[in-house]
Each structure stands twice: as C-alpha cells, then as structure tokens.
Amino acid sequence: MDDRAVDAGALVAEVEGHLLIEATLGDGRLAATRFARQFGWLTDGQRAALEERFVEEYVALARDSWRRTALRGAELRGEYEGVYRGLRRRLVLAVALGMAALVSAAGLLVLSLAR
Template sequence: MTPSIQPVSDMRDESPQRPSPPVAAGINDIEGFLLLQAELEAARREAERFTDRLEWLTTSQREDVARHYIGERRKVTQMMLTAVARRSGQPGGEYESRYAALRTRLRKVTALVACSAVLWCGCLTAWVTWAAGD
C-alpha cells in the first residue's frame, strides 16, 4: 500500500502564530541589518566600477573616492530607510479609521435592509389577510 501524498496546502498550518513583540523586534532588526549590508555591498561595487573608469587616479586616490562614495551612499540609504519606517507607521491609523467608518456604514445599511424586509413581509401578510377576508 502506497502512502497518500498530501498537497502542500493541506500540510500548512492555516493560522500561523504571530511572533511575540520581542521576537518580532529582533526579526525586524535582523532584516534591517541585512538590508543595510546588501545596500553597502551594492555601494562598494558601484564605487569600484566608478573608480575603475577613472584610470588616472592613484590607488590611494581611488580608495579615498570609493570611501567617500560609500559614506555618502550610506547616509542617503539611512535617510531613506528612516523615512520609509516613519511613513509605514502612519497609514495604519488612517486605514483603521476608514475601515471602522465603512464597517459602521455597512452595519447601518444591513439593519435598514433587515427592517425593510420585516416591514415588507408584515405589510404583505396584512394585505393577504385583508384580501382573503373579503
């Protein structure tokens, strides 16, 4: 008898648990570190390509230009990541308030439709009763 093979979707936990706040903060720190390191490595490669085109520079001049380029790129990257992190916290409140307003509106419309249906059924029943009485 061969074992049955389950699809991957059946084997996954459908309700993954969120990590605790300290674990989530640690994961965010690691992700930020790796992102910064990848950006610095890209800056190093770009600086090397740039200085390679400047054939008249001496080795120490090339290293100096590359160091300045990497330093400036690091500042720009940190400013960009700081701005993104700051903005990422802002929309949540706005979307939550919009969602709450839409949810309230939906509840009101649902209640209105339900009341209208009950009233319509009551009127129809009264009319049928009245018409049958004649």
C-alpha cells in the same frame, strides 16, 4: 538565555534590517569601485578614501530613502484606515437598515395575512 518571551516579529524585522543594510553596503562598495575606477590617476590610498566616502554617502542616501518611505507608508496607513472605518460604518448601517426593512416587511406581511 533568560526567560523573557521572544517577539518573533521583532526578531525577524531586526534580522531583515541587518540583511538589508549588508546588502546596501555591498551594493555601495560595488558602485564605489566602479565609480573610482574612472579616476586612474588616484593613488591606492586616495582611491580607498574615495570609495569609503562614496559608500558612506550611498548608505546615508538609502537610509534617508527608507525613512521617507516608512513615513509615507505610515501616512497612507492612517488615511486608508480612516477610509476603511468610514466604509465599514456605512456597511454596518446599510445592513442594519436592510434588516430593519426586512423585519418590517415580514411584520406587515404577517399582519396582512392575520386579517
């Protein structure tokens, strides 16, 4: 092993990615077997080729879906972060104005009591 630091988050994400792909391959193989079963006239070689092609398409469709989901997630994150920054800015401004009003009211009270 080398002395480089291990990024636990990246390692977990990589393992999750491998597990997701393996699960998708398993799902694709199961779906391919069910699909090919309806074509009883296929030879074993043809059935195997059909199942292999089906799994390739199944995984490709899953990957495209994951990419679209990730892109949309990034878009939504950007939108929500912008809204959050605006809300936070307004909240800080409201608190600052409230504190200024409170300090002003306290100052006026002190001045009126000092007379």
